[in-house]
């Protein structure tokens with residue numbers, strides 16, 4: 516694939532800044548076009564003052580950029596490069612033409628099984644790629660997923676949370692819904708660095724795609740309790756194949772969760788994602 520944004524040294528003058536796309540997690544995001552090639556991208560502006568000061572973070576930022584720059588997968592938001600001035604860090608990222616997945620989910624309230632299956636298949640492929648590179652996402656949720664111009668999903672903010680200054684704040688303030696049992700139980704944290712945490716969150720994501728709300732959604736205290744017991748009910752109108760896959764991912768013992776290869780070969784995925792006669796009829800013709 517030709518890499519349009521090749522130069523190692525970027526600077527602000529190289530870009531025409533377009534409309535603001537919104538506020539991202541750490542900064543403002545603008546549509547931008549690289550003057551030379553006309554390449555469209557998303558430019559994220561972060562204020563150094565907002566990133567925790569102190570040497571630790573600078574190192575982490577560099578490591579984060581290092582990890583993200585050499586990841587290349589169709590379902591992972593590409594970081595093309597970065598540059599900074601005295602006050603700001605600029606990230607040049609892939610433009611996701613259809614914006615935030617969670618907005619689509621809220622608007623449609625829940626996804627039909629064929630669409631949910633396609634998204635979960637893409638997530639499994641992206642997570643398999645990340646895990647092969649020893650990157651654990653640890654923050655899989657609809658808010659961290661964008662949609663590309665062709666409807667394909669793009670995971671972002673990956674690895675970022677593994678290296679993020681895991682001050683309890685951003686873990687506690689964010690939703691508990693997606694945290695696996697091993698991350699809410701106190702005690703040994705070594706399970707936090709096991710990639711199986713992403714399998715649990717994939718199960719939570721699949722449930723939320725199909726049902727429109729997270730499986731353990733409740734008051735924080737109750738969510739905590741219900742996650743620790745994997746206490747959820749799946750509505751009877753969910754297909755039995757989908758129920759089967761959810762139950763094989765939302766398993767308390769990390770070692771017993773269905774591996775990504777088997778997720779990709781699960782009957783529910785095969786039924787909806789294999790092109791041609793076996794795929795069930797869909798609203799949209801197969802691309």
Ligand SMILES: Cc1cc(NC(=O)CCC(=O)c2ccc(F)c(C(F)(F)F)c2)ccc1-c1nn(C(C)C)c2ncnc(N)c12
Pocket residue numbers: 536537538539541544557558559561566575576577579580583592594604606608609610611612614615661671672673675
């Ligand atoms: C631009 C954009 C970026 C991201 N993800 C990230 O930036 C991850 C964090 C990161 O890569 C990172 C890497 C190194 C590093 F040092 C730091 C640090 F420490 F400095 F913070 C952070 C997620 C989404 C969007 C986004 N947002 N939008 C609109 C919906 C607002 C969009 N609409 C269309 N296309 C889009 N791409 C977006």
